[in-house]
Amino acid sequence: MDYTRKGARWIACLAVALGALGMLGAGRAQAASLSLDAGGSVAITNDASHTVYHLTEAQLLALPTHSITTSTTWTGRSTFTGPSLADILKLVGAKGSEIEVHTLDDYTETIPVSDCDRYGVIVAYSMNGKRLKVSDFGPLFLIYPRDAFPSELSGAAADSKFVWQIKGLIVR
Secondary structure, X not given: OOHHHHHHHHHHHHHHHHHHHHHHHXXXXXXXXXXXXXXXXXXXXXXXXXXXXXXXXXXXXXOOEEEXXXXXXXXXXXXXXXXXXXXXXXXXXXXXXXXXXXXXXXXXXXXXXXXXXXXXXXXXXXXXXXXXXXXXXXXXXXXXXXXXXXXXXXXXXXHOOXXXXXXXXXXX
């Protein structure tokens, strides 16, 4: 019996299996759950410590959806869909004038609550009908109607408001 040949075949099979597992693992890493924590100055909480309201995927998908068709610095003209930021703030009883937006990679950007009324900002979970993945701005992407307000929503300061990979909001 040729054990060298069997050993080589076994190693090849193991490599293929581990490669497949690696790809599955990468796929799981890309498919971050659709959830959002809202804390700070909020009147309604649902966690054990009474500090945040944790919105599940079902709750986010149950909110009225809005779409904004616009371009960003990172995308061509696309249609983004998700709940309005105003609806999320209303759901949690937000009381404040600004929102710290926190991301999966620990980036933080502060935006005024007044942007909700001025621009109709949405928290998009899809772009052109496809769910956003971590590798393409997801699971949640803060979208402004840039094309409708080009003089106000262009440049570095405006670009910083287009926050992606959102995991949490802190109302101040």
